[in-house]
Amino acid sequence: MxxxxxxxxxxxxxxxxxxxxxxxxxxxxxxxxxxxxxxxxxxxxxxxxxxxxxxxxxxxxxxxxxxxxxxxxxxxxxxxxxxxxxxxxxxxxxxxxxxxxxxxTSVSQDAQQAILSKTWGPGTPYLSMLHDAIDAMNGTLNLIPRDATYWRDRLGYAETSGFTFADYALRLAQDLATRSRSMLYSYSADGQLQNSGIYSQFYLCAPGYAATNDVHIITPETGMEGSLTYIPQGVIVATRLNSAMHPCDRFRVESQYYAASAGNPYEDNQRMLTANAAGEYYAETITHRGMFDGDVWTTSIVGRTPYA
Structure with a gap:
């Protein structure tokens, strides 16, 4: 190679x-x-x-x-x-x-435009509606965490009047993810799953949970670029291309930066203080960019605190 x-x-x-x-x-x-x-x-x-x-x-x-x-x-x-x-x-x-x-795209155009028209009776778990939406797109749903009881309680149940929906199945899935303050993302199914009629894999991830117990460590030594940008309940960080990073993965940022002392800012020999910036987050948005013979070869991550 x-x-x-x-x-x-x-x-x-x-x-x-x-x-x-x-x-x-x-x-x-x-x-x-x-x-x-x-x-x-x-x-x-x-x-x-x-x-x-x-x-x-x-x-x-x-x-x-x-x-x-x-x-x-x-x-x-x-x-x-x-x-x-x-x-x-x-x-x-x-x-x-x-x-x-x-x-x-990770989901075919046919799946994105699949229509779901259905009425569910009173007390129907919204989780059942989510499964119906994913089925309408010929997909399979992976829950993080996998506990169905947890998700039935988190999503809730249809009220006494029931629930009627007639629109894109993907829109219903997105609305239910928003309802549960969770993250819905997808990958295209591989050939083996496609042969069984499944064309997309969807993942519903609750705040504070990750698909694995692994934690990615991001430091200047492992390729972190520039400084952290703090946003409400999270950070934006860039690092050298991290192909192992997926949505909902946990990562920990560890970095140091220098700050001026509280003394006279005009002194030539001003003492510099070392400050630490560290925290654990889960990946909400991931962007990989690269140019093979250029300088840009990075992964940009929007991370949220575990229970944002």
């Missing part, structure tokens, strides 16, 4: 065509990517540009591109950061550059 690395960075992609053919490409071919997971949309978005494809490959992807898997990282390890459905492909010529830009 050494010959395919630039400054220790590596990436690879697999594009599946509608006819079942698979196209694979990897470093050192030039690529740029912008991949974002945001709980307000519940759908992951990817914009990935590939350079250097021959004409036949370009037109095969434009005409038959179906799914894309993209992994990125470093010499010491890389992981998949996106797997989804290709929505559109642009063939772009700019000066001497000739490349394609692939737009993809």
């Amino acid at each position: 050494a010959s395919t690395l630039i400054d220790g960075r590596y990436w690879e992609a697999t594009i599946t065509l509608q006819n079942g053919s698979v196209l694979s490409t990897s470093a050192p071919q030039h690529v740029t990517f912008d991949i974002a997971y945001h709980p307000n949309t519940s759908v992951g978005h990817a914009e990935i540009s590939f350079y250097g494809f021959d004409r036949d490959t370009v037109y095969a992807i434009i005409e038959q591109g179906s799914r894309i898997e993209f992994s990125a990282g470093y010499r010491d390890g890389f992981e998949r950061i996106f797997y989804g459905v290709i929505r559109n492909v642009h063939h772009i010529r700019s000066g001497v550059d000739n490349y394609i830009r692939v737009f993809a």
